[in-house]
Amino acid sequence: MSFFERLIGETRTEREAFIAIPVIQRALRHGVPIEMYLAFLGQAYHHVRHTCRLLASAAARCTDADARYITALLEYIGEERGHEEWILDDIDALGGDADAVRNSQPELPCRLLVAYVYYAIEHVSPYAMLGMVHVLEGMSAAMATAATASLQAALVPADRQGSGRGFSYLSSHGSLDQEHVGFFRDLVDGLGDAAAEQAIIDTACIVYRLYGDIFRGIDAGFAGVSHAA
Incomplete structure (x- = not known):
């Protein structure tokens, strides 16, 4: 068994719990109100x-x-630079207030996610x-691909759905991250370091929970609001 296969196996419970979060299931199947999607983009930023x-x-x-890992990290930096601006552009395209998001503070679940990863790295x-x-x-x-299709169908008039405006961050990650997953698999399968492998597994399990809390928090913030998009 490769390490990547072990990682998939040892995080299965956390992954399934994440996918089962009600707001994620609704977004995948039917879309969500635009205010909820904008709230997601705000925390994603x-x-x-x-x-x-x-x-x-x-x-x-x-x-x-760790030269091979350092090279991979630097390559990743080049690919990820500026993605937060995509999110602000999407917010603006959907009628949200991008400047307000830029100048706002994240909600507690998002703060905890980011803070934990900084802690784990250090x-x-x-x-x-x-x-x-x-x-x-x-x-x-x-x-991402499934969510984009559902959200566009729910939020964007039929004659504007081909433009992709408002969904550049989400839709790009459907295809882009397929490449990243392959790159990631090759990287982790070549580690051969038990301590590094365990750190990856442990962090993944925790991040599934903390990332899920962002969605749970968004859903709780819209409690009592109709879920029909």
């Missing part, structure tokens, strides 16, 4: 804007023996970053 900083933090804590292992990558990239690749 706040964790995505830390991605390059987290990758850099992990690279800075590696040793010369105090557990720089390889903990790959636990977060596994969850966010894996979930994007698995769900």
